[in-house]
Amino acid sequence: MDRKYVDFQLVPDDLAAIRFGISPGHELCHAVRALHRPDHHPLHWGWMRSTRGAIPRADFEVLALLIRDDGYFPDFLTSTPTWDLTPEDESERLRDIDDERFEVDMTKVLVRTEGTARRAAVQRMLDHPDRARTMIADAWLSVWNAGIAPVWTQLERLLRADIAVRSRRIAESGIGGMIATLNDRVEWADGAVRVTMRIWSEIVDCRGSGLVLVPSVMGTSGCNVLTEPPAQPTLFYPAQGVSAEWARDPTGVADALGALLGPARARILLDAHEPRSTSQVARDTDLAISTASHHLTVLRDAGLVASSRDGARVMHRRTPLGEALVGAVL
Numbered sequence: 001m002d003r004k005y006v007d008f009q010l011v012p013d014d015l016a017a018i019r020f021g022i023s024p025g026h027e028l029c030h031a032v033r034a035l036h037r038p039d040h041h042p043l044h045w046g047w048m049r050s051t052r053g054a055i056p057r058a059d060f061e062v063l064a065l066l067i068r069d070d071g072y073f074p075d076f077l078t079s080t081p082t083w084d085l086t087p088e089d090e091s092e093r094l095r096d097i098d099d100e101r102f103e104v105d106m107t108k109v110l111v112r113t114e115g116t117a118r119r120a121a122v123q124r125m126l127d128h129p130d131r132a133r134t135m136i137a138d139a140w141l142s143v144w145n146a147g148i149a150p151v152w153t154q155l156e157r158l159l160r161a162d163i164a165v166r167s168r169r170i171a172e173s174g175i176g177g178m179i180a181t182l183n184d185r186v187e188w189a190d191g192a193v194r195v196t197m198r199i200w201s202e203i204v205d206c207r208g209s210g211l212v213l214v215p216s217v218m219g220t221s222g223c224n225v226l227t228e229p230p231a232q233p234t235l236f237y238p239a240q241g242v243s244a245e246w247a248r249d250p251t252g253v254a255d256a257l258g259a260l261l262g263p264a265r266a267r268i269l270l271d272a273h274e275p276r277s278t279s280q281v282a283r284d285t286d287l288a289i290s291t292a293s294h295h296l297t298v299l300r301d302a303g304l305v306a307s308s309r310d311g312a313r314v315m316h317r318r319t320p321l322g323e324a325l326v327g328a329v330l
Helices: 024-036 042-054 057-066 087-094 099-112 116-127 129-179 250-261 263-270 278-285 289-301 320-329
Strands: 004-009 186-189 192-197 202-205 212-216 224-226 234-238 305-310 313-318
Touching: 024 042, 024 057, 024 087, 024 129, 024 212, 042 129, 057 116, 057 129, 087 129, 099 116, 099 129, 116 129, 129 186, 129 212, 129 320, 250 263, 263 278, 263 289, 263 320, 278 289, 278 313, 289 305, 313 320
Parallel strands: 004 202, 212 234
Antiparallel strands: 004 192, 186 192, 224 234, 305 313
C-alpha cells in the first residue's frame, strides 16, 4: 500500500515563519472525542471523572454532532492558533464564521455523517446558518466552561512547557532536529515537514505563510493538520510530558514546587506565565517589594525567570527552563 502523507513545503524564507501557537478550540474538540470514547483515552480518565457529570448534555450533543470519534471535524472550530489566543476569542469568532466557509465545512460534515436523524440535524444547520452559528458558539462556551475551564490552568502550563522545550531544541539542533522529535508520524524531508496520514496525500505550499506548530494535551492519539485556506497551514501534535495526573488540583502543583523552591518562589514562578512588574509580584504574593525583588533575583539567577525593562518598570516572565520545570511538575 502506498504511503500517505501531507508535505508542508517550505522555502528558506519560510523557516523563519515557523512558529508555535495554542488552540483552545482544538483542545475542546478532542475533549469531546475523549468523552465519546473514554476507553481510548486513559490519560484523561482523571479529568473525565471530575467533569463528566458537570457538562450540559444538550450542549455536548450539539458539538458531538459535528465532531466524530475520528477523522474530520469542521475547520472553523479551530481558528489559526496564536500564542495568546483565548477561549473567549474562540467562542466569539464562531458567531462570525462567513457563509461560504460555514457551508463548505458543514457539507463535509454532512457527507461523513451516518444515521437518518443525525444527517437531518446537520442539514438543518446548513439550511439555517445564522441560527446554527449561534447554537454552536453557545454550546462551545457552555461545554468549555463546564469541562475545560476548571483545568485550563494546568492544561495551558503543559502546552507552554512543551513549546519552551521545543524552542530550546531549535537552538540546540536546528529546525529539522526539532521537527523530527514532534511525533513518530512527523519527519523533516528535503525542506518539508512531512506528516504520515491514513487516508490522503497532499502537498501544501507554505510559501509566504509559514507553518504553525501546535501542541495538544487532549489530542494525545496522533497528529492533525489544517491545510485549506483561509486557515494558515497548521500541524497539531501531542504535547510531551502528559501523564494521567495532568488534571490534578493546582494546589498540589504549588505544594510540589513549594517543596523544591519554597512557597513564595513557587507562587511567583507559577504566576509568571505573563509579564508582571516587581510591584505587581509583591502585591499578588503579599510580600514587601524588597522581598519580592530578592526572590525574583534568585529565580532569575537560576534561569527560571527573565527580566526586561519596560520604561520605568522591570517586567518578569518565566523562561523556557521555567516553563519546562512547571510542566514537569504537572
